[in-house]
Amino acid sequence: MTTAPPNPSALVVDLYELTMTQAYHLNGIDGRATFDLFVRRLPAGRNFLLVAGLATVLEHLERMQFSASDLEYLDSLGEFRTDFLELLEHLRFSGDVEAMPEGTVAFAGEPILRVTAPIIEAQLLETVIMNQVHLQTLIASKAARVVLAADGRGLVDFGLRRTHGTESGLFGARASRIAGFNATSNVEAGERFGIPVTGTMAHSWVQALDDEMEAFRSFVEVYPETVLLVDTYDTMRGVARVIALAEELGGSFKVRAIRLDSGDLIALAVAARERLDAAGLERIQIFASGNLDEYGVQKLVGSGAPIDAFGVGTRLGTSEDAPNLDIVYKLAQLDDRPLLKLSTDKATLPGVKQVWREKDEHGVAVRDTVGLVDDDLPGRPLLVPVMGGGRRLSGGDDSLDAARERAADELHRLPAAMCCLDTSIEPYPVTVSNRLRALRDQLASKA
């Protein structure tokens, strides 16, 4: 098992990172820089973020190096000097990283990861750090909403076929697992991350056999405890055939569930449940899929439809209602000099920062404060050291299971209003410390 990106290329950069770093090099700018990764604004449809992707980033940082063919390509562009290409050849990430552990709940404006390294290293890694934390935090945040809507029912990730590439499918499975999903259909994700994999049959199986009854019978011969897909031709006729097969097989009938994948899922689940129960098949579960997201799941759960588990695919795997986050990676300090930018609607906070979270007497989160790292503020600091001198720090449990448990705990400690799907609520309070605000105002007045 590994959390490495399937694409460890050092060329996963925007060209300007290379042109800038060459210019840093030629201008002798080699100070230690601190960059903050944060989401400027939450998308409509999100009350919070669930942080994920850190393990993937750290693996990339540990492994990143330019290969001979990378350097040959860069040389061919005619923009880079030999001494800079030699610098790249020997470049390894030697910096420090502090971050919110995977599975932490975060809000807009809060640094979720902070890199401190020689400016060339920190700058070169901008795009890959953004890209990987963005993907997994995006999907984990969407998946967390589905988990809240499912209210304890089973959830399986079905996203792979329509995610944006296979890497997105792989890390989307990982992110939804962190958020609380039970399993994935994605076999690669099972192999890489140890996530339980599940899946049974598609419509093509039913079509390929001479008739539906024969399709069910022969599949059950191979997989006695399977889930049968009943909607290829007519759902209730499919259910009747499952019942007929149970009668035919008697005690050796061990099918676990039927799957509904189209039509009016509420009405079909109710009707199927009645027919199954009437046939003494109370123990057969009903699994539903087909264009589901947190709203679809909430509607099915709220209706009381007798559905035991959901397969959630495309709308989760592409975060359909909010397919990107306004994530940025901004220079906040160079050596002892705190820095900011003032671009319209895109201003940043200067200095090396920390985020503190205060809880009430029931352990429920009530307020976050973004402050300077040497501020003395109440609450628990959320950014913890995860990498020092380019090496991951042993310390907390950074396994996928630990992230999943952390996420469950964090969701449990969110204010109740944050846990509903409604996003018209009052946003969670995130304030800026007095000292940080004073520093920002002082620098802004001088720019």
Add this chain to the structure above:
Amino acid sequence: MTTAPPNPSALVVDLYELTMTQAYHLNGIDGRATFDLFVRRLPAGRNFLLVAGLATVLEHLERMQFSASDLEYLDSLGEFRTDFLELLEHLRFSGDVEAMPEGTVAFAGEPILRVTAPIIEAQLLETVIMNQVHLQTLIASKAARVVLAADGRGLVDFGLRRTHGTESGLFGARASRIAGFNATSNVEAGERFGIPVTGTMAHSWVQALDDEMEAFRSFVEVYPETVLLVDTYDTMRGVARVIALAEELGGSFKVRAIRLDSGDLIALAVAARERLDAAGLERIQIFASGNLDEYGVQKLVGSGAPIDAFGVGTRLGTSEDAPNLDIVYKLAQLDDRPLLKLSTDKATLPGVKQVWREKDEHGVAVRDTVGLVDDDLPGRPLLVPVMGGGRRLSGGDDSLDAARERAADELHRLPAAMCCLDTSIEPYPVTVSNRLRALRDQLASKA
């Protein structure tokens, strides 16, 4: 240069493809199957699709094989018999593929790719074929709209930092290049696909230097023909500093353009153009970026703002307004037996099919017909043989440049109404041939 997926794992499958194929194997179902890949419905906001991703799929099909560690993992699941794992060990794709060449315009309901192979092979590759054609067609279709809106102005892909993973950034760059983009900031895409790469500086460069004037001066020393980013603190003050630098450097000032990345881009472009022209810097171009998509570009172009080129990132790279397509891969024939499914709202067309496109006397596409492959219908057949017996067929030019030229030609031949961003127009007419309709009705009545 290669079009191979960065992730060639044979485990990029949904588990049910493996369980089904084992069941085919054990039941002696080994006929030749034909599967169709098509998009059921266009998303709101799209009048047409621009097909891309074929080259990537064909490379995957040629290379796909299960590794020893893949098989070891599958064995560990306890669901697969030794003889089936041995079958997988030796499995290579031996089938035929017909497809619309990359850069072809397609519509809902039209097979854009058809696989004919032993059913085990065709079934196992379902997910990876869907995933790769989905991603590239999704982004190419979005990018085509941006290209139409830009009306000849330059376009650069800036998507990588917020695409869904690095693979999505890589193939998104490829797809937008097919659609007509001029360049990308994505260095890996430059190396892999030969796409021109471009990029200059970020705000961090300006912040890292002592002041903006010094930042411009020292960057231009390294890159005399660069593009200067002017909005870090105050855009018009940044423009004034560019002009001051031009005066300071005289004849050696060769800066190509300034970049605006925030604020009111129309007003700032007009004001910057005036200031630059008044200083005799008419040849300096204005480049705009910041949350652009086809609507933003159209608005800027329509305003007459003096902007020469656009950087388009997140909203393109995640296809923000339509982040997925309703793409499916459906069994249509097994040996001589045409097949269909009737699931509510998800019914399919049976048999081995072709798509014909008719044009009017000006070469403009006027109607498509989906028919049986042996139908005799007017127009040009769009699906062409691209792979036979598991090997790519040499034939047409399948280079990226050829796909780009094809796309330009296809967009040129679309009915004028299809080329506007407005999607409330009458859909392009796609009909089903009489023989195909008769076959469907006949099979539906027997199901």
